[in-house]
Amino acid sequence: MKVKEIAVLLNGEVIGNPDVEITGVSGINDAREGDITFLSTSSYKKYLSECRASCVMVKEPITGFSVTQLKVSNPHLAFAKLLGLFYLKPQEPVGISRNAIVSDKANIGQDVSIFPFSYISDGASVGDHTVIYPNVFVGENTTIGRECTIYPNVVLRENVTIGNKVIIHSGSVIGSDGFGYIFEEGKHYKIPQVGGVVIEDDVEIGSNVSVDRATTGNTIIGRGTKIDNLVQIGHNVKIGMNCIIVGQVGIAGSTEIGDFVTLAGQVGVVDHVKVESGTMIGAQSGVLGDVSKGVYTGSPIMPHREWLKAQAIFSKLPELYKKIKELEKRIEELERRNPA
16 A cells, blocks of 8 residues: 555645555554554654654654655554554454354344354344354343454353443453342341443453443443453443543442543542542552542542652651651750750
8 A cells, every 4th residue: 555545544644755655554663664653752753763664654744854754633543543454354254153052032133253152142132243252151131232342251141231343352251240248147148239231332341351230220331431451340330431441440339430531550449439520540549439520649549749749758758757866866865965
């Protein structure tokens, strides 16, 4: 594909030779002749002198650089689109494997791929162009929308609703029982978890994620939200649209997360709290109560700027402690010299 053809796809402007042939897409340090790469920030300019790419996507033209450039509004986004164009080929429908078990009472759409050893239960529904890889379990009355990709060893329990264009990676369990017990007479009595889970359109769920079913009602993951690996989402949690939930986050039951919220790695959120839309919470933070919009860090959380000040003081504590001990010693000496 020539640079001028890529420019049309990306609504870009060619600076240099528009007929350069592009055969691959790569990062700036790994690019070879025939590759197109991108410059996301000015700090990466130092790598251009050794870059072997045939074309570099930039936000603003670089002077004194002989390699063909493609000016685009967002080079990083353009790079992502080209990776998909060059390397991701659509799954050709393969139909239902004879080694898959599909209930006669299931509703299977058109051009669906169901690979060997998957199990589709009574009353389940699989939308058009969806791909279900080997060893997937789909429980009774669970609905999967159009153009979804369900990777191997995923479990979708009963009464789960999956929207359109959802991706669920290997090992994840959607609809496991919520963690609910009542302690009475020296025993923990299980609270039946009879609700469901709703995963809205364009959600991506990483590997080994657990999304618990609601006690009653539904646990809800909002449209466009992206969830990293090893995340635990408790029963009756409601997560809004276009959130980013990074690896090893734990969200306890009945918590409400607004839209466009970012929870960085290993954040823990207690039950029954509300996190306002647009909030960002830093890695390894602990959320113990309701959170208004802002940027927070720490355990328990505090405004990020205050946390930075606290960290600066914390690093000086050994020195401050030494000073305090010295001052205490001097005071003791003064008191001995000048008794009351």
